[in-house]
Amino acid sequence: MNIVRVNIKNLREERRISLRALARQLKISASFLSQIETGKASPSLVTLKNIANALQTTVGNLIGESQKVTGNPVTTEKERLHLNRAFKGINVYLLTAPDPNKQMEPLLLHMDEHTDSGDSAYTHFGQEFVFVIKGAIEISLNKTTYTLKKGDSIYFNSSIPHTFRNIGKEKAEALWVDTPPTF
Amino acid sequence: MNIVRVNIKNLREERRISLRALARQLKISASFLSQIETGKASPSLVTLKNIANALQTTVGNLIGESQKVTGNPVTTEKERLHLNRAFKGINVYLLTAPDPNKQMEPLLLHMDEHTDSGDSAYTHFGQEFVFVIKGAIEISLNKTTYTLKKGDSIYFNSSIPHTFRNIGKEKAEALWVDTPPTF
């Protein structure tokens, strides 16, 4: 990796702003902006931040889009990687092969009756999304507890301390997606 | 703004990795890494990306762009927003309220028998993940066709032209997550 592609062109064109106009606003030459857009040069961090601000996005967004994932895209039910270091009575399966370029981490949770994520709450960076496929679970965010039945979902900041448990008398199944990956 | 502060120290110490060890891994000098940590120098974009990878985070996090999501996190089955502009015979539901700070877009697809995404393939930025909850669907990436049964999943670059269809005789249900959001 000797250059990081920055996706400016699409965003710029979406906002109907010409290359020269954007360059003027950023106080860099139009020529250099063109070089950045065409992947022939990399901006400095400061310039990149300025570009992100001007286009009303984030640096992460500008460079996130260039990430390419390779390898076999499919993970079948049988091939799922089982995570051992999981919780007691809860089976966690990775739904895609680990890859540093992947921005999401999809997990499948099989929770036995009356199981939970343990005593300590999880706090990390990013966002997560949970969709209940079967049964019902409880997710606690910062002491507020939400009950999710089959078909319900939740989206929250991973920085909020979170725990979860299967309240029901039946097994529960949930799809869990983190961004960025935590494992 | 002539320098962008990069928050490495905390993450590095959290992972119990010394400055020199991290520098070795990144193939930069320990000295330079120290300069970056203390705000005396800025890394290049490539180096910053490497740092983010090594620390299992994103560039956005390193430079303090942690986006926070607000509002009610839960979307129940009944409250799901139905997307009208979807495909014929395919019902698409948004599984979380739209929010520019959200980095993922979870969708639920209900596909009638023998329905598809239409003639033209989709090509956009980002990555996506699909998990089949019910039935079986076919996803074509760049002319390679994958068949996914219940419990199977796929993870691919959105930039690959993609189409999908329900091949089975029964209705299919799939969870679809895009990053970044497309709607």
Added chain:
DNA sequence: ACAGGTGTTAACTTATGCTTGACAGCCAAA
């Protein structure tokens, strides 16, 4: 023919990303 817009390229200068090599502080074993 212009004039004014679009984006791209080659060649150059100069700023800075990154290095080497030294430094001080700390802890443990001899």
Added chain:
DNA sequence: TTTGGCTGTCAAGCATAAGTTAACACCTGT
């Protein structure tokens, strides 16, 4: 105490690449 091996920091310098200027080719409208 000394030695060794860690820890992180700093100054000075080099070489690379960030950013420039000035030209280019392509439009569209007058």
